[in-house]
Structure formats: C-alpha cells, structure tokens
Amino acid sequence: MKTISMQRNILLFSFLFVPVLLLLMFVLYPLFELIRLSFTDWNGMDAKQVYIGFDNYIKMFTDSSDVWLSLRNNGFYFLFHFIMIPLELAIAVVLDSKIRASKFFKTIVFMPYIINGVAISYMFAFFYSPINGGLNGILEALGLESLIQNWLTNESIVNLSLVFVSIWRFSGFHVILFLAGLQAIPQDQFEAAKIDGANSIQNFWYIIVPGVKKVLEVLLFLNVVGALQVFDIPYIMTQGGPGHASSTFTLYTLETAFKFNNFGMASAMGITMLVLIIVLNSIQKRLFNLKGVDEE
Amino acid sequence: MQQVRPRITRILCTLMITALMVPMFSACGSKGSSDEGKTAQPDTKQQEQKVDEKEPVTLKFPIWSTITEDLFTKLDLVNEYKKEHPNVTIELELLKDTEYENTMKIRNSANELPDILPLKSSWLINFKDNILPLDDLDAAKNNMFAADFKVGDHIYGVPESQFNEFVWYRKSIFQEYGLEIPKTWGEFVSAAKKIKDGGKYMPFAMGGKDAWPNYPFNEFMPSLVAGDGDYWSTMATMDEPFTKGQAFYDAYVKIQELYDGKLMGPDPLGVGFDQSKLMFGSKQAAMIALGQWFGSDLKSMKDVDLNDVGAFLLPVRNSESDPFNTISMVDTFFTIPKTSKYPDEAKEFINWFFSDKWYSKYLTEAQLQSTMKDVKIDLGTMFKGAFDVSNLNYVLYKGGSEGYKKIESAIKFDVKKMGQDMMAGKDFNKMMQDMNNSWKNARSKLK
C-alpha cells in the first residue's frame, strides 16, 4: 500500500514537473508581471517604474473613448460568429447525411482553417482592394456595379469585411467539430425516433442539439476568447484604420504599449480583457445551462 | 515473463522522462541564476575577450529593409569587412519594417539589443538611456548632421544618408496637358485639377490604406509651411497650435484641398502603397509624392519607361517671392547599445562603413545623398533640374523634443491617422477644434 502511494507521488511529480514548470514560466510569471505593470507608469524603455495605483484603470474608463470603440468592434466578431453557429451546425448536418461527394465537400470546408492566417489576411487585402481587386471586379463582371464598395475604407463596412475574413477562416473548423459531435450520436437513437414517428425537425431538437451540446459549449468558449483577442486580421489588413474604425481591443492595447510608449496603461487593458473573458464566459455558461435545464 | 516486462517498461519510462527532463532541469538551473549570475557572467567573458584581441566576435546588425540587405549582398560588405578584420563576423538580421521598433523595445527589456542598432531619428530619444554616446567616433565627427540630432549633450547616432522629398511625375502626361513644373502650391493644385478634368489619368497616386504614404503631406507640410524642421517641438510650446493662422492649421487646410478635390482617385484609402506604386508605374496616375528612395524602387519595377519619369520638389509656398522650403531628411542612425559585448568592434565597424571606400559605393547604389563632409554622390539624371528653383531653403526635419513626445503619447497624436480621417471626409473644423482641446488639456496635465 505504501509503495503504491509512493509510486503515485513519484508519477505525479515526474509527469507534472515539466508542464508545471512551463506554466510557471510562461503563464504565472507573465501574469504577475502584467498585474504589477498595470499599476505603474512604465513606458517600456526606462529603468524606472513608478507605482501610480489605480490611475491607469481610472484613466482607461474615463479618458479614452477609442478603447470602447475598439471593444465595440470586438463585439462585431463575437456577434457574427455567434450568428454563424446554427448555420455551421446546419451545414454539418447536411455533410453528415448521405450525399454524394461529401468527403470532397468536407475537405473543402475545412481547408481555410489550415491555411496560414497571415497569408489569408494578405490575400483578402488584395481581394477587397478597389483597384482591380477581386471582389469589385467580380461584381462588375456580374453587372452588379451598384454593389461596389470601398470595402476596407468605408467606416460602416470595414468591420463587416474583416469579420467575413474571420468567418471564412474559422467556420470550417466549427463545422468539422459539429460533424464530429454528430457522428458520435449513436445511430440507434435515430432509429428509435423513426419508430416513434419523429420528423426531421423533432430529430434536430431532441437528438442532434443535445448530442452536440459538448461541442457547442467549446465553441461558445472559443468564440468569446477569439472575438476578444482578434488581432491579426485587422492588424494586417487595415492597421485598425481608417482612423480607429476597425481597431480592436488587442490592437489598441498594442498601439498604446509600443507606439505611444505606455506599457502601464496597456497592461491595465490586458488585465481588463482577461476579466472580460472570464465574466462573459461565465454569463454565457449560465445562460446556456439554463436553457439546457428548461429543455430537459 | 510477467516479472520482466514491467521492469523493461519501467526502465523505458524513466528513460523517457529523464530525457524529457534533463534539458528542463538544466534550463531551470540557468534560470535560477538568472538575475545575478547572468549579469556577472558576460562581464568575465568580455574581459577574457579583451585580453585576446583575436577572439572571434559576432556583431549582430539588424536592418529593416530588403533593399539594405540587397545592397550588402551586392557589395559583399560582410565578407569585405572580414577580409580586413578576420575575427569579426557581421551578422545581418532582416526584420519587418513595421515591427522593427516593437521588436527592439521587447529585446531591450531583456537586455538583448544587437551590437549595432540602426534607428530612425525620432526613436533616438526613446532609446537614449540604452545606447552609448558616440561623440568621439570619427564617423560622427565627420558627419554633417550627427550634431544636429544630439539628445541632451551627446551624439548618439551617426546617420547613414540624407535625402529629399519629391513629387515624381510622368513627363508625357504633363506634356499632353501642356503643364509646366509647378512653382507654387496654387500651380500645383491647378495642374492636378487639369489632369483630373482630362478624365484620362488619376492626377495623384496615394496609398492611403497604409497610412504612412501620406507623410509627404500630413507629416511634413506643417514644417514646410512654418519653415521650421523642428516644428513639433515648437508646437509643444503652444496651447492651441490647431488654430487658423498657425502653420499646422494652414498646412492642413492646403492638404484638405487636395483630398476634397478628389485628386487622388475615388478611394485613396482603399489603395495600398504597392498598388499606388503600380498605378504610377503603369501610367494610370500622373504623380506620386515620395522620397528619393523611390528611385531605386522604380528601377526595380519591370516595364517602366524611366525616361518618362521626372521629379520636382513639392512647392508649398503661396507665391514665388516666398522662400521655397523643402524637406531634407536624415535617416538610419547607427547606434551602439550599452549592452553590446563588443562596443569597440562595433565602433570600428561604423567607422569602416562610413569610410570613403565603401560609403560612396553604397550610397551611389542606394541613390541617396551623403551625410559625410567630403563625400559627394552622383544622383544621375532623374533629378535633373529638380533643384533649380528660386529661393531654395532646406528644412532639416526632426522628430520632436521630449516635451512633444509626451504630448504625442498622452493624446495619441498621429498625423498619418489624421490624414486618413481627412481622406475619409471627417469634418475638418471639428477635427481641429478637438485637437486644440486635447492638446491644451494634455499640456496642462503634463505641467
């Protein structure tokens, strides 16, 4: 008995030593630093860091409207990805049914996810460009000149254009996750439902949705994290412009830190984002669970 | 059997774990000694190296442009240097231009700056505590501009090149519309309008999407109107520089005239720099405003008839009797970080780079003007006649004082973004008013 518990301890130590060490170095230490710096006025270069209490936080909430504009833009990503979730599930259901060339379609749908994200952003920057750009050229060729837009520079459109890129890149991944969920639903459930005379809508609500609940939960979490951390698409395609119209929270944080040498403030923004993710995710979880309880 | 197999697997298992952990343990050890141990170690190392001069030395030298890399390759500078200094290896690190400053700030926080650190003039102030004064360096003494960019009492960087800002134009389009090279702002705008009215060409190519290509206007024109290359520092002493009658305001009224006149095509904001370059190259646009460096870009573009391309200085003055102010830019300051283990070798390299032998070859290839007293560079035919204007006055552009930097970061003052806003059609007067308010506000807070 004693040897077993000792064995257990040795195993836990040896198996967890490396990951925990990595966590300490790459998560805990940076996290502490982030918190510490958020209370200083450090500019990123000087040796001196003066502690200024909650000034950064206060200033962030009272004095910089662009932060909130940027955060609103994050909201776009969240919202549209959220709206896409049912669609993605529908596509997964279609791909899961016995259709011809489903393998081919699956391969295509998932493909954008594995392509280099930076390359995608460059590609779409070209696609949206007004001079000989892909999209406007296609619209013209189709005789839809009236739809031609300044996709990346019209303040009221730019965010939608960028969100589309994000959807293009990630939706396939979501579809495949749903597909995985669907295939794990035991076939006999459907057969039983068939015997009970259930139609396809009933199948959807009573078998499919509960069946992919786990995936749904993961997706909702990924959506919050992803939407709040959106960075590379606007960074490469518009640098947050025109003005700050397509800036995101992370992009703005970065600008504050490096371009305007205010690392203390940027750290405070980073902490705010962490808190936001945790809060939003727990709200979402609660909503989701409540819904689940209602249905059951 | 049953007895043996677990043992084998146990051995395998421990082996695997130790294999995985050994690097981690050793890594952990070096981390433990990090703060005190690490700073002590390099010192002893450095001393050893000083004792034996021929110890191999690697100088890390980051650059932010592929053109610099191409020039180094073409002139084979790394190997040429090695011939004269067999123990020294120059290691070029090509970094991304837009990320360069961030990268160096991150590396600075870990004391991992390179041995030679090229900086733009406006970054000198930020890095001043982390780089060595170079007042005694020969290259600095013989440099015409190094002293103009002192921070405090010291020279921190030796600028590589000097260049001017031009409006590049297609000669044939100007001929087609019977246009002369403009000598005043009014002539400039009306020439552009004439081309626009012709309907065949875009008067001006502007890569507004990338923000930075509007710098000849949004960044430089206040200095040009004021005739003061250090205008940012002057602005930092004013409460409301965005008021009518002040140079900034007057310059921006002029710029607004350009953007409002749709002289840069239907959507300059949707065009990236690369496309604007192509529009000029393929003769869809008649003019493009860019620095002298654009000459080497043009040469590298296929199918561009260089004989059809000329350059003139952007006229900002209202009448020909006013002085013709034009920007003189000094760029790429060679500095040496304090953390460099080989400051002497780095200094030696900078002196070598700025010596007659290589410097003039390098700049001739780059088509830039010299910053060194005795070196003259032949610029070729593209700039012929560009400098033949009355009352020419060079305005040496500077990045602004520490006071300006503080205001800049407090209100996130960004003229290139303002340029984008102007192109997007934001209300000009409101913009200026807002700027005045936040400027004044920031100044009162910083006092």
Added chain:
Amino acid sequence: MTPRLGVAVKKLAVYVILIAICLIVFLPLLITLFASFKTSMEIGSEFSLKLPASFNFDNYGVVLEKGKFLQGFGNSMFLVAVSVVINALIGTMTAYAINRFDFRLKKIILGLFVAGMIMPGMITEISRFTVIKNLGLYNTIWAPIVIYAAANLVQLYIYTQFINGIPKELDESAMLDGCSYFSVFNKMIFPLLLPATATLGIIKAVDVMNDMYVPYLYMPSSSLRTLTTTLMYFSSSKFGSWDYLSAAIILVMLPTLLIYLLFSKYIFKGIVAGAVKG
C-alpha cells in the same frame, strides 16, 4: 408537388449551397494563384480573375532564391517534428495525471492552463522574452519549441476527454496483474491515445507551420528563418510587391495543404474521436 420532387428540390438546394461555399473558399485562393504567375504590371492593370498571360515561374524563382525557401522549409520541418513529439509526451502525461489522480493543486494547475489560453498575447511578450533569454534559448531553434510546449489547453482538453473514455477498470485490472502506474500509462494509456495523438499532431503541425510571430521574434538569425518568416520577407510594407508576395503565399501554403490532403482522412477521424468523448 409529389414527395419525390420535393426531395429532388431539397437535394438540389443542398448542392447549390455546398457549391457556393466551395466558390467562396476557392475564389480568393484562385486570385492569389493567378497573381503569382503575373507580372506586377499585369496585376496592376488587369481583372484579377483573368488567367495570367503565361504560366511563367519567374516570381517563384525569385522567391525561392531570395527567400531561401528550402532552408526555411528545413527549419519549419524540424520545428514541426520536434514540437509534435514533445507535445505528445507532455500532453499525454499531463492528461493522465490529471484525469486519473486526485491531488492538491489540481484545480490550480487546470486554472493556469485556462489562464494560458486567455492571456493577452503581445503585451506579455516582454515577460516571455525575459524568460526565454534567461533560459539561454534566445536565437536558437529551441525557443519556439519550448513556447509551443507550454500551456496548451485544447490539447489537454482533448486528451483528458479521451482518457475519460478509457474505463478505469482496465487500469485497475492491470494493476492487479502487477503493473505499476508507469506501466499502465506506457502499456495501455499511451497506445490507446494514439488516434488522438495523430490528430493533435496534425493540428500542432499546422499551428507550428503557420505561426509567424514567435519565430520572427525569437529567432532573428537569418539561418533560422522558417517558411512563414520568409513570407514576411516579401510583405514588408514599403518594398513588398504583389507578384512576389502571391508566389510566396502559394509556396507557404503548399506544404500544409499537401499534409492536409494526404492525411485528411485521419484528421477527420481523429477529430471525431477526440472532440466528443465524454
């Protein structure tokens, strides 16, 4: 409408939607592919979906030579291979320890994994850089490997889901046969996790292949350029041009696409197995 016709219409609609999705996926890719064969003048003046005048590989030649693509490919492959092995070891071991045992600090360790996932990037780069430098890994190929090995929540999640699916009774009976915890892991758990490992390996490979910022920041030495940092070389804001950049994009995409098309069967299988257990 007879039911048969209804089914046919439904089917048609499904195919129309699927084909539309394919078009949306392919159009930007096609435009980039075409651009990679065009000269900068053609790109600047012609409709983007027009076939290139000729399929000349000049752009590819320049990119291959200037970007030292083969060297980049070698470095990327090394990173992928080592990262996949290390992550598989760390991932399975962590998941086993966390799923099968109860111990103090478990919650904290899990919390740290979550924190690692939601940490703001970029801003914490200064701390990470200090760590890497003090480990003596800066400007070595081991810097990204260590970073990729740290705090991978998704990996841990999938592995623990998977282990959950392995009945505990199996462990117990093996222990009764005289196996130690270590040999249970070695003989049973690790092999049973292989399908998940295959999937995670592929996902990790794609991640590593596509990551640009970490190799850029931590391995500036030109001999350590990877495929993606090579792409950066052709995209600098002032000097990049579309003809070369398109060719570079295509070249960077090719290896991952090939891996994907060759292994897509396993990827799908693995995700099915991995994502939904439990």
